[in-house]
Amino acid sequence: MAPTVILEPAGRSLWDEPLRVAVHRLAPRQPVTLRAALRDEKGALFRAHARYRADAAGRLDLQRAPALGGSFAGLEPMGLLWAMQPDRPFWRLLKRDVQTPFVVELEVLDGHEPDQGKLLASAVHERHFLSPGVRRVPVREGRVRATLFLPPGPGPFPGIVDLFGAGGGLLEYRASLLAGKGFAVMALAYYNYDDLPKHTDVFHLEYFEEAVNYLLCHPQVKGPGIGLLGTSKGGEISLAMASFLKGISAAVIINGSVAAVRAPIYYKDESVPPVPVMRNRMKMTKDGIMDVMDALKSPLEEPKSFIPVERSDTTFLFLVGQDDHNWQSEFYASEASKRLQAHGKQKPQVICYPEAGHYIEVPYFPLCKTGWHNLVGAPILYGGEPRAHAMAQLDAWKQLQIFFHKHLGGKEGTIAAKL
Numbered sequence: 001m002a003p004t005v006i007l008e009p010a011g012r013s014l015w016d017e018p019l020r021v022a023v024h025r026l027a028p029r030q031p032v033t034l035r036a037a038l039r040d041e042k043g044a045l046f047r048a049h050a051r052y053r054a055d056a057a058g059r060l061d062l063q064r065a066p067a068l069g070g071s072f073a074g075l076e077p078m079g080l081l082w083a084m085q086p087d088r089p090f091w092r093l094l095k096r097d098v099q100t101p102f103v104v105e106l107e108v109l110d111g112h113e114p115d116q117g118k119l120l121a122s123a124v125h126e127r128h129f130l131s132p133g134v135r136r137v138p139v140r141e142g143r144v145r146a147t148l149f150l151p152p153g154p155g156p157f158p159g160i161v162d163l164f165g166a167g168g169g170l171l172e173y174r175a176s177l178l179a180g181k182g183f184a185v186m187a188l189a190y191y192n193y194d195d196l197p198k199h200t201d202v203f204h205l206e207y208f209e210e211a212v213n214y215l216l217c218h219p220q221v222k223g224p225g226i227g228l229l230g231t232s233k234g235g236e237i238s239l240a241m242a243s244f245l246k247g248i249s250a251a252v253i254i255n256g257s258v259a260a261v262r263a264p265i266y267y268k269d270e271s272v273p274p275v276p277v278m279r280n281r282m283k284m285t286k287d288g289i290m291d292v293m294d295a296l297k298s299p300l301e302e303p304k305s306f307i308p309v310e311r312s313d314t315t316f317l318f319l320v321g322q323d324d325h326n327w328q329s330e331f332y333a334s335e336a337s338k339r340l341q342a343h344g345k346q347k348p349q350v351i352c353y354p355e356a357g358h359y360i361e362v363p364y365f366p367l368c369k370t371g372w373h374n375l376v377g378a379p380i381l382y383g384g385e386p387r388a389h390a391m392a393q394l395d396a397w398k399q400l401q402i403f404f405h406k407h408l409g410g411k412e413g414t415i416a417a418k419l
Contacts, residue, residue: 001025005106005123012101012126016177016363016397018078022061023108023121026054033070033109033117034062036080038127041096046084046366048072049114070114072387080106082390084366090379092359092368095173099136101126129173131180136172139186144211145196146188147172148218149179155220157184158227158408161211161241165232166375168192168200174229174362181401183408184221185229186211190237200375203237203260205267209245216247225249227404228314230256232326232358239307239336240265240272242314250407252400254319254360255329258336259299259306262375275305289370291381293325299335309336309345316340316348317403319396321356325383326373329358351399353392357384363394 008020026032035049050067054060066075071083081104086093095102104125109117130136133152139145147170151157160183162175168191175187188211191200215226228251230238235256242251244267259275266272276297283291299306309316318333333350341347353360359368359382367389373380 003108003121005108005121007106007123007125012128014131014177014180015095015102015127015129015173019081019125019127020061020063020077021080021106022059022063023054024059026058026060026120028054028056028058030054030058030110031112032060032120033112033114034080035107035109035114036084037105038084038102040093040102044091045087046093047087048080048083048085048366050076050079050083051112051114068112076387078364078390079387081364082366082393083386090370090372092371093366094171095129096171098129098172098176101128103127129176131177134176134179136176139214141214142210143207144188144214145170145194146186146211147175148184148186148215149175150184150220151179151182155184156222157182157220158404159183159215159218159221160185160227160229160404160408161208161215161238162187163190163228163230163234163237165234166200166373168374170194177362178229178401183227183404184215184218186215200263202263203240203265205240205244205265208237208241209267212241212245212247222409223247225408227251227408229400229404230254231360232256233261236261236307237265239309240267242312242316243308244270244311248312248314250315250317250404252317252319252403253333253336254396255321255324255326255358256318256332257296257327257329258309258332259296259302261296261327265307272307273302273304275299275302285381287370289381290376290378291325292373292376293327293381293383296327299332306335306339310339310343312340312345315346315407317400318348318350319360319399320350320352321358321360321384321389321392322352322354323356323383323385324358325381326358349403351396353388353395355385355388356392357389358382360389360396361393363397364390365393
């Protein structure tokens, strides 16, 4: 009988769920190559492959069998996803429409040549971003442009504002997945979307205050405060929101800056000027990629550019990639911690991930080690090593859920047990 691919869950699963991959009816000890591929909404192809050997019974289970080489090696049951690489240079995997799945194609080839072996079996699997029962609600309220994701059930639920970084637009995939864990999550756009400004010359926190108030007043959001989840520029903005605005109980900052970068931040009659960019400190890698990690002047030298986190009564969790080359995230988290404690505030939790880069995403997203930076206008080094980065994403996803349930009044124990 012909070999068959066995997937658990079969047919479809959520993107952040582990997927068990097995192949049955191979020859005893047969060498095979597994290939995985998906296309994003822009048509870019992401692929990974790994070499394996069946057991004495002709079976292959990726939870038990180590990869013998290819895109990764060793016992990595989800390696065919997190090790994917794009066919376009400097391309980052993003999910632009959470209402449709990524379709993953799996192939089993005879032998250990990924482009020459005979096709033995194949399967197609859908990886979804909306849990059953999660409601997607577009928000156009006043100036606010966002999408609110509500868990199934009557609520109320802990509320979170989700902010991404310098690419702008409206990215919903993290918010949609997080809503499946019992949170009311608002993915918030703040530029380069709909009728919002196309560029970011200045940030006015009144816009973000309007979004916070909208969420706090929503009948399915429990108070008295909400959470913030910010990555990169979104982390910087989240720190500023927690420093100037009311109603924010907890914030998770993923590789964010503690200084205003490139654009001033205003709130009413106060402002935080941007820290200077030192172009002479930019370096070039041997592959011709720009390394901008040291390009920003230290906020210790420009104290007015330091976001005044000491004002905040928010509880913080900093998730840091120690190989982040976008900026000095570990240093920034350390300085924020020092400043908070020096002013008698609660010591933030700081988790550092060795060999993790800048874009710490939801589980199983492939590493974006180099990519185009809209503000720099060139490809830059974001850092990270694939396996270590993948492990960091798994842990970060667990830690931020536990943190938000603890500080926003959710079901911490139940959620922690499922992760």
